[in-house]
Amino acid sequence: MSRIRSLRFSLVALAALTAFQAGAATLTRDNGAPVGDNQNSQTAGPNGPVLLQDVQLLQKLQRFDRERIPERVVHARGTGAYGVFVASKDISDLTRAKVFTPGEETPVFVRFSSVIHGNHSPETLRDPRGFGTKFYTREGNWDLVGNNLPVFFIRDAIKFPDMVHSLKPAPDTNIQDPNRFFDFFSHQPEATHMLTRVYSDYGTPTSYREMDGNSVHAYKFVNAKGEIHYVKFHWKSLQGQKTLTAAQAEAVQGKDFNHMTKDLIGAINKGDYPKWDLYIQVLKPEQLAKFDFDPLDATKIWPDVPEVKIGTMTLNKNPSNVFLETEQAALAPSNLVPGIEPSEDRLLQGRIFSYADTQFHRVGTNGLQLPINRPRTSVVNYNQDGSMNPGAKQGNVNYEPSERADLAADAAAKYSRLPLSGTTQQQRIARTQNFKQAGDFYRSLSAQEQANLVSNLAGDLGQVKDDGVKYTMLSYFYKADANYGRALAQAVKADPARAQALAAKLQD
Ligand code: HEM
Structure with a gap:
């Protein structure tokens, strides 16, 4: 494998060298036309002003002016890596999600992050750490967007914007x-x-490799019979969990404020691939009532509920372009596949809306068509148009139902059913146990x-x-x-x- 890769690399290098010797590939503008001079602006004579008609100069500055997209409103500072998840246990009694078929190898992209501090902030600062995994499954993308710590500050999404405002720098001082x-x-x-x-x-944490990941929320597993179980996910680092004291963090920061990113890229580059085992805890719906706290409250762990290992993830490839891959990655708790559904956790319910919504703004309406976000399965639906759409839609039927449509929903993928009682309400949960x-x-x-x-x-x-x-x-x-x-x-x-x-x- 590595010989093939190095052969391919030498061929690419050889081709580039030959092109260079033969006069190199021609630099072009974005319309594909050749650039005549990339070093000197076009001027009116030796001492006159620069001309508006120098389209290369204009385009170069226009593109530079637009290089940034909005940083993530939280979790702005992060680093990503590719890898593979290998399922190891038959849990078809719990979920029909194919990603868990024993032996199934699913490509993944993981983005680790800090939460409050902005892009390029020191990675030594105290913060929860994000641990988001995009599984490119054969039934579509499943994103497990979790944190290193197993619980969260609040339990209702309506409080999230206020909490983040209070934690971010003050509006009047930026401190x-x-x-x-x-x-x-x-x-x-x-x-x-x-x-x-x-x-x-x-x-x-000392490094992203040396921390665990947690779903924090319970999700619902749905099996082929439509039966439901509540599950929490836990990535256990096979590198062990290691942490810095405040004094150590300060000492590291004095020397290096990118230590977590450097550590991950460095380890993968030298073939020291980090691994995590994925564990689940499982509760039957009727067990939820038996706890003296609410098990769907994101401020709680589930003590004494056994953990079962269901697979292992290895990260083995660094991105080659951080903007294209890591920055444009759009991980969202709403990216779910049949057999995995949100629980009634009030924090998770808000997240189901918020991520895809911010990504329409941050990445763009058609952001899910970018290579980093595109499912490995084909996407066929009548969502259409929008800015920057690179799709290749054909035909004149763009609605459903239709006598001529060749698309149909699959009843097997219907959402599960939830029994309900009572009235609509706006009240805190009953079992708070704060x-x-x-x-x-x-x-x-x-x-x-x-x-x-x-x-x-x-x-x-x-x-x-x-x-x-x-x-x-x-x-x-x-x-x-x-x-x-x-x-x-x-x-x-x-x-x-x-x-x-x-x-x-x-x-x-
Ligand atoms: C209602 C509560 C929450 C809301 C409204 C919320 C909202 C957001 C938003 C808007 C983003 C930026 C997404 C993007 O631009 O791509 C984000 C990122 C993220 N959030 Fe949350 N969040 C909430 C709670 C949580 C919780 C409980 C966790 C952990 C379990 C979490 C983990 C993450 C992670 C890991 C990212 C970064 C994803 C990436 O690497 O691209 N968030 N959140």
């Missing part, structure tokens, strides 16, 4: 400010679990890890000037675990007894 995001989070007790994880050293899992996570850490968490969190919480906001936040951490709350209160020079008194009024 990220803990006063703003803790003001927001003091109204979101359900964020206590995620904040505890993100301020632990898991918020600063603090318990934060405490469980805190207690699962070693003494050193707990100390790092408290110091990392105190670094930001200590900057909060509003006493009410600070003590509300302290009360949440106190409610999660009294030792945690006390240590944090001491670290920010606050009164632990006041935090304790406020925590006593909270209900889990």
